[in-house]
Amino acid sequence: MPQLNPAPWFAILLFSWLIFLTIIPTKVIKHITVNEPAPVSAKKQETQPWDWPWQ
Structure with a gap:
């Protein structure tokens, strides 16, 4: 079953977290x-009362 092979998805997960934790915060902080x-x-x-002139 190919969906149980974690090799490509685990690398994508690691690289995406690497981007989220290193590159994006530095751009946001700037x-x-x-x-x-x-x-x-x-x-x-002190606040002043406001009278409505039309009532």
């Missing part, structure tokens, strides 16, 4: 964020 996150102040901002 991307930079366009807007760096700004530090959030601890002071809570």
